[in-house]
Amino acid sequence: MRQRNGYLTAGLILTAFLAALIILGYFWTPYDPSAMAVGPKFDAPSLAHLMGTDNFGRDIFSRVLKGAGTTFAIAIATVAIGAVCGTAVGALTGYFGGVVDEALMRFNDALTAFPSILLALVIISILGPGKKYNVILALGLVFIPSFARVTRTAFASLRDVNYVKSARLMGASRGRILVVHILPNTMSVLLPAITIGFNNAVLAEASMSYLGIGVTPPDASLGYMLSEAQSMLTMAPWYAISTGLVIILLVFGVGLIGEGLQRRGREVA
Amino acid sequence: MKYAVKRIAMLLLTMVIVSFLAFAAFDLISGNPAEIMLGTQATPEKVAALEEAMGLNRPFLVRYGEWLIGFFTGDLGTSYSYHQPVWDLIAPKVLVTLCLSVLSFLLIAVISIPLGLRSAGRAGGRLDGLSTALNQLCMAVPPFFTGILLTWVFSTILRWFTHGKFPGLSEDFWGAVKYMLFAAVSIAIPRIAMTGRMMRSTVQAEMQKDYVRTAISRGNDRSSVLYRHVLKNALVPVVTFLAQTMAEIVAGSIVVEQVFAIPGLGRLLVASISNRDYPVVQAIVVILALWVVLAGTVADLINQRIDPRLRLGGGS
Numbered sequence: 001m002r003q004r005n006g007y008l009t010a011g012l013i014l015t016a017f018l019a020a021l022i023i024l025g026y027f028w029t030p031y032d033p034s035a036m037a038v039g040p041k042f043d044a045p046s047l048a049h050l051m052g053t054d055n056f057g058r059d060i061f062s063r064v065l066k067g068a069g070t071t072f073a074i075a076i077a078t079v080a081i082g083a084v085c086g087t088a089v090g091a092l093t094g095y096f097g098g099v100v101d102e103a104l105m106r107f108n109d110a111l112t113a114f115p116s117i118l119l120a121l122v123i124i125s126i127l128g129p130g131k132k133y134n135v136i137l138a139l140g141l142v143f144i145p146s147f148a149r150v151t152r153t154a155f156a157s158l159r160d161v162n163y164v165k166s167a168r169l170m171g172a173s174r175g176r177i178l179v180v181h182i183l184p185n186t187m188s189v190l191l192p193a194i195t196i197g198f199n200n201a202v203l204a205e206a207s208m209s210y211l212g213i214g215v216t217p218p219d220a221s222l223g224y225m226l227s228e229a230q231s232m233l234t235m236a237p238w239y240a241i242s243t244g245l246v247i248i249l250l251v252f253g254v255g256l257i258g259e260g261l262q263r264r265g266r267e268v269a
Numbered sequence: 270m271k272y273a274v275k276r277i278a279m280l281l282l283t284m285v286i287v288s289f290l291a292f293a294a295f296d297l298i299s300g301n302p303a304e305i306m307l308g309t310q311a312t313p314e315k316v317a318a319l320e321e322a323m324g325l326n327r328p329f330l331v332r333y334g335e336w337l338i339g340f341f342t343g344d345l346g347t348s349y350s351y352h353q354p355v356w357d358l359i360a361p362k363v364l365v366t367l368c369l370s371v372l373s374f375l376l377i378a379v380i381s382i383p384l385g386l387r388s389a390g391r392a393g394g395r396l397d398g399l400s401t402a403l404n405q406l407c408m409a410v411p412p413f414f415t416g417i418l419l420t421w422v423f424s425t426i427l428r429w430f431t432h433g434k435f436p437g438l439s440e441d442f443w444g445a446v447k448y449m450l451f452a453a454v455s456i457a458i459p460r461i462a463m464t465g466r467m468m469r470s471t472v473q474a475e476m477q478k479d480y481v482r483t484a485i486s487r488g489n490d491r492s493s494v495l496y497r498h499v500l501k502n503a504l505v506p507v508v509t510f511l512a513q514t515m516a517e518i519v520a521g522s523i524v525v526e527q528v529f530a531i532p533g534l535g536r537l538l539v540a541s542i543s544n545r546d547y548p549v550v551q552a553i554v555v556i557l558a559l560w561v562v563l564a565g566t567v568a569d570l571i572n573q574r575i576d577p578r579l580r581l582g583g584g585s
Contacts, residue, residue: 115516117520118520122291124542125547129542234425
């Protein structure tokens with residue numbers, strides 16, 4: 001009998017709740033997020049304005065929904081790039097091995113020694129700061145090596161197990177072996193890696209936008225909003241606190257899912 | 270000894286690759302520096318003259334070689350936006366960032382190692398699930414948000430320090446350390462959670478081993494086994510992990526320096542990226558990389574001391 005996995009359940013509930021709010025935010029927000037004077041300036045949180053208002057009298061809750069949407073979309077796009085490219089590289093190098101594998105892994109070692117933010121900043125300064133798609137590209141590229149490393153180990157360890165050998169004997173093509181036979185069995189390491197990647201992406205995007213070189217207006221992102229909020233800390237502390245809490249809850253929820261998945265992986269093993 | 274030489278050779282090789290990549294990346298894509306420096310006054314003749322003066326018309330490898338030599342002699346070129354030698358801009362800031370990193374590192378090491386050890390001893394207890402959840406929560410807190418909260422509480426409300434008034438390191442050393450302590454705490458919180466967790470799982474795995482059972486069966490009590498035998502074996506992966514943490518501290522300092530208005534390398538880096546001031550960006554990136562790679566090398570050398578077995582295999 002499988003033990004109850006509280007982390008996974010709690011994480012899924014929290015994340016589903018936030019994701020539902022964010023998706024709702026794409027279609028509907030209580031007020032227009034950029035409309036000024038929908039309420040008094042620096043209004044404390046109330047039923048009319050769940051998270052209060054800012055210096056222009058804009059509704060912070062609506063802005064946070066929109067901003068979280070941007071952050072969420074960027075994180076998902078980033079992880080998608082990192083996971084797909086990283087898994088492809090990891091699968092090929094792990095399964096075939098050889099000189100290319102050695103060379104790529106040494107290169108990988110050098111890259112993973114760097115803090116991801118620094119690498120992303122270098123790429124973004126080359127691509128040009130302040131554009132949404134450049135942020136996605138920069139962060140996506142940065143996350144490829146870590147995914148490649150995780151999947152490479154998994155593919156290498158499954159290269160010579162019996163079911164792969166028998167598939168080979170039955171004349172299955174290499175592509176089929178990699179995708180149909182090995183890939184599903186790497187999920188126990190790939191899924192936790194995706195949750196960690198998602199969290200790193202959220203935090204990295206927020207940091208970069210906070211610094212003003214990630215996403216900049218008119219696209220709202222939680223990181224940029226925090227830098228805005230910092231300047232009104234004395235007048236409207238709820239702006240910074242509510243924006244920061246949304247980031248924390250998002251990362252916390254997905255972190256719990258990752259913890260749950262890892263524990264489940266250990267139980268099965 | 271042989272290993273140390275090998276490790277240092279590897280360090281140099283890594284740095285050559287890193288600096289080459291940094292140089293090549295900015296050289297290929299940053300456009301013509303002469304044009305950038307001249308700005309709106311650029312005419313083809315002026316650009317050509319400045320290119321000649323800056324030596325931009327010579328082959329790539331020659332320029333890379335010169336830049337590399339310059340890195341060691343303190344000649345890193347001229348900043349586009351400040352029109353000052355890059356080294357003069359960077360030098361006073363290196364020390365600030367170094368102090369901030371060391372301070373954060375000490376916080377992480379001093380708090381997380383005992384914390385990990387203690388919680389490993391109590392694994393499986395009733396509070397275990399709670400502490401795991403708390404751990405995940407700490408990891409979810411972005412350092413710049415902690416920074417903003419700390420500023421609000423300790424600067425705006427309690428007035429323990431004045432935000433934006435960083436006392437210079439040479440003028441008021443302890444004042445500067447006090448100011449940086451708040452920044453170091455923001456950087457350290459998620460890292461303490463991660464390192465503590467890592468320490469805990471390593472100690473737990475180590476406690477399952479035969480030698481621990483033997484030691485306990487011979488009448489040693491649990492805590493003396495923990496401190497005398499397990500700690501030493503559990504330390505190797507943790508030292509490696511702490512070296513990786515150094516990379517994250519550097520990353521954290523880039524952002525947190527901005528939050529607390531600390532005039533360090535990170536702030537200059539961000540400003541230079543916005544200004545597209547490539548010589549400055551290039552130099553800072555290589556210095557930060559050197560710092561990270563150096564930490565990794567030192568960790569490996571320390572691990573050699575802790576665990577002599579690594580000397581035979583050459584380590585990894």
